[in-house]
Amino acid sequence: MIFDENYTIPKMFKDTTEKFPEVVAQYKRLADGNFEPILYREMFQRGLDFGAALLSIGCKREDKIGLISDNRAEWLHADLGIMSIGAIDVPRGCDATLADLEKIFTITESELVIAENSSQVNKLVGLKDKIPSLKTLICFENEVKPDVLDAAKKSGIKILFFDDLMREGQKWRIEHKGEVEAELEKGKGDDLATIIFTSGTTGTPKGVMLSHHNFLAQLDEIPERIYLNPGDKALSVLPVWHVFEREVEYVIFIQAATIIYSKPVGSILLADFKKMNPHLLPAVPRVFEAVYDGVLKKMRKTGGIVLAMFNFFTKVALAHKRMSRRMFKQNACFTRYYTVFWWILFLIPWIILWPLYGLGNLLVFRKIKAMLGKNFRAGVVGGGAYPKVIDEFFWSIGVKIVEGYGLTETAPIVAVRPVAAPVFRTIGSAIRGVEVRIVDPADGFVLGRGKQGVLQVRGPTVMKGYYKRPDLTAKAINEDGWLDTGDLAVMTIHNELCIKGRIKDTIVLRGGENLEPLPIETKLAESRYIKLAVVVGQDMRYLAALVLVDEDEIKNYADENGIQYDTYEGLLESEVIQKLYEAEIANLISAKNGFKMFERIAKFCLITKPFEVGVELSAKQEIMRFRINELYKKQIDVMFADS
Secondary structure, three states: OOOOOOOOHHHHHHHHHHHOOOOEEEEEEOOOOOEEEEEHHHHHHHHHHHHHHHHHOOOOOOOEEEEEOOOOHHHHHHHHHHHHOOOEEEEEOOOOOHHHHHHHHHHHOOOEEEEOOHHHHHHHHHOOOOOOOOOEEEEOOOOOOHHHHHHHHHHOOEEEEHHHHHHHHHHHHHHOOOHHHHHHHHOOOOOEEEEEEOOOOOOOOOEEEEEHHHHHHHHHOHHHHOOOOOOOEEEEOOOOOOHHHHHHHHHHHHOOOEEEEOOOOHHHHHHHHHHHOOOEEEEOHHHHHHHHHHHHHHHHHHOHHHHHHHHHHHHHHHHHHHHHHHHOOOEOOOOOOOHHHHHHHHHHHHHHHHHHHHHHHHHHHHHHHHOOOOOOOEEEEOOOOOOHHHHHHHHHHOOOEEEEEEOHHHOOEEEEOOOOOOOEOOOOEEOOOOEEEEEOOOOOOEOOOOOOEEEEEEOOOOOOEEOOOHHHHHHHEOOOOOEEEEEEEEEOOOOEEEEEEEOOOOEEOOOOOEEOHHHHHHHHOOOOOEEEEEEEOOOOOOEEEEEEEOHHHHHHHHHHOOOOOOOHHHHHHOHHHHHHHHHHHHHHOOHHHOOOHHHOEEEEEEEOOOOOEOOOEOOOOOEOHHHHHHHOHHHHHHHOOOO
């Protein structure tokens, strides 16, 4: 499936609509918990109506239009309208901070922003003095508080409502027949579709410029790996503005499948599974962890013979599947593979365990699978590392969960395990048309298979660059077009990739939240008791910090407060000092200082050895994070013992 240079995302929607007009495209969640179906022809027409409405109020090709909203069906209608007239969306979720919004819309000089509700409108109205370009706000919901409307009027911001605009768009299309469609046809694959800003707390966020072709290039092969039939259902729980969810939706729509808007809340998610019987669940690791934890808690609560059976058959399944992976070449392989040896070694025990595995499936695993509905085919996990224990559990009981990998800068998919032929603990091979290589982080020399180094990517999915930051673009993409991902990886002899960690600073939690540690560390260092802090938490549920203590200040604190101690180490371990640091950290990394909930430090470890150049620090006095992870592995493991 190769797309020509004139193909765009709206044209893809148009083609699917023409082939499958009566298939349900979206299930919109209503206030009472029920779902309203929206057909492909209805969804596409709503997109054109909104595009017409934008033209009617003076929007034009290449305008940067903000889109601040969480998951809802209207998000896609608005975005389809934006792209249909050749404009560019600048999206973010409702959790965006005031600092985020100010920087994003100041950089893009957006005149029009679409906001989900009165709360988001209020945020933006309050920033008018800092975003002088802002002229118009469109609200998805039909109610905005009177005081917010008054403040908007005083600020010179015009407030419009989505439903009103949709009606105006319908009228405009009648009066200007064919004009929206003509704008849609003018689109080119290389046109900019979106500018997605990477997360930033106090630093300037980077705007990743992605074209229509960046997204569409992945659709050449992904439907072969993540296959759906027309009308198949996918449960949507990821943030709709995030690049992962965005590309997932395009994978769904090009196959004429259906999106169900759910929430990543255990009770709601499982209820929607039972009610809607989806075939696919794309999600971050935390969602699958929640399902796994829910199963374990239910088994422990039940106890007795049920728990004993669960534990026994789970052990049987783990053993049986471990042997199966060896025998059928389903493990990552870095050297020559001796299949005959594994067949000789495992054939008899594999045969012995086979009926026990079948009995376990009948008595235990079938009931677990029933929690995912009648039609569940696969889950797709991305946005953070997938814990091995959960990967192996679902693999063993016969629930297919495949792991993918990508970055905002690659729109996002680089690789994903095929549902039909997965290789355990890999992310599969690079998708068709995308090149990957592993290079030495020190000298850039290209490494062979089985050697760990930095993953680089080249191909049509790689971004056009960072908006208004050619300097940063040049650092990320070399003159030969290779994007440095900053991730450590190893390639198998069969070209599958195994991600081993990150060499760059950005931390990605299991929930898919991206954050920069430097602003947090800088804030922590403001404390008189902290010389330096290093935030850790890659692929974990929460953040933790290694805190280098200011010895003089702590001893002064002890003297001032009459704290008696025998040794300095004993003082640091005392309850009063631990509580001091707990309070300091909580006060500094808080909402009042502009930090988000997931950026808060859950645990910390006090350290006393000063960092040294060549050990923890580079020649530029910069923290070498991968060295920190090695040198302080014991302390880090303790902080994440329950993660």
